[in-house]
Amino acid sequence: EADIYQTPRYLVIGTGKKITLECSQTMGHDKMYWYQQDPGMELHLIHYSYGVNSTEKGDLSSESTVSRIRTEHFPLTLESARPSHTSQYLCASGFDRDTEAFFGQGTRLTVV
Amino acid sequence: GNSVTQMEGPVTLSEEAFLTINCTYTATGYPSLFWYVQYPGEGLQLLLKATKADDKGSNKGFEATYRKETTSFHLEKGSVQVSDSAVYFCALRGSPRHTGNQFYFGTGTSLTVIP
Numbered sequence: 163e164a165d166i167y168q169t170p171r172y173l174v175i176g177t178g179k180k181i182t183l184e185c186s187q188t189m190g191h192d193k194m195y196w197y198q199q200d201p202g203m204e205l206h207l208i209h210y211s212y213g214v215n216s217t218e219k220g221d222l223s224s225e226s227t228v229s230r231i232r233t234e235h236f237p238l239t240l241e242s243a244r245p246s247h248t249s250q251y252l253c254a255s256g257f258d259r260d261t262e263a264f265f266g267q268g269t270r271l272t273v274v
Numbered sequence: 275g276n277s278v279t280q281m282e283g284p285v286t287l288s289e290e291a292f293l294t295i296n297c298t299y300t301a302t303g304y305p306s307l308f309w310y311v312q313y314p315g316e317g318l319q320l321l322l323k324a325t326k327a328d329d330k331g332s333n334k335g336f337e338a339t340y341r342k343e344t345t346s347f348h349l350e351k352g353s354v355q356v357s358d359s360a361v362y363f364c365a366l367r368g369s370p371r372h373t374g375n376q377f378y379f380g381t382g383t384s385l386t387v388i389p
Contacts, residue, residue: 168317195377203312203361203382210376252317254377262308262367263377265317 165189168253168266175243175273183238183269185253192258194236198222199250199268211236243273276301280364280380287354287387295349295383297338297364305366307331307340307347312361312382321349321362354387361385 166187175181187194196209197220207220211230225247226240236255240247250270256263281296299307306325310318322331327342336351347364364380 203384205363205379205382207376254318261306262320262323265310265319267317268315270315 166253166255166264166266168251168269170269171267172270173272175271177242177244177273179243181240181243181271183251183253183271185236185238185266186234187236187255187264188234189255189264190233191255191264192233193256193263194230195254195256195263196220196226196228196236196238197252197254198224199252205252209238243271245273247271248273276305276366276368276376276378278364278366278378278380281383282381284384284386287385289356289387289389290353291387293349293351293354293358293385295362295364295385297347297349297380299345299347299364299366299378301345301366301368303368305368307338308365308367309336309338309347309349310363310365310379312363314360318363354385356387356389359385359387 169184192213194211197205198208206222208224209228211217217228226238250268252268253266254263277300279298308323309321311321312318322333324331324340330339338347338349361382361384363382366378
């Protein structure tokens, strides 16, 4: 059982609100990732981090931002939510080299 | 560059039927290969993996063999059950010297098993 947690699991929020999606892992993983999953199931990498104070944008452009102040914590923030941000957001983490990524259960965000 | 091409779904099978989900990849260097499964409303769970050519990953009756000559990692199961209904993702992780060790996912294949 992987020890990676996302909160909240579900969130419905109004347009223009600021939101933060939380992701924490207790496995000491150096690498962490945020994926956006569209209704067609495809996963798109939007942010990743190699370690503390390291963050990079992924393949899919996103208006969200991330921070990595502590190894175990990788929150994602939307300053002003819009309906186009409605999606499932999956957080993952892993060690370097050859090993799998572990996924959280996801946050399903709906912006109305 | 790295990419994964996965058999499109949805796939519908009767219980106890044989399952194959095709996956081919393009990669620089020597990637690791994975199959993940996603049940409704959940995140992805690792199903099996293989880290070098000719390795066979297996778990819960599922198998996949890392074929470097055909750049494939097809998922198979001899007899599916209703509980196998889920979305399956093929993925690769680039080698550290190439592409920064990132993960690349296929588009997912939805499987429904009917009694």
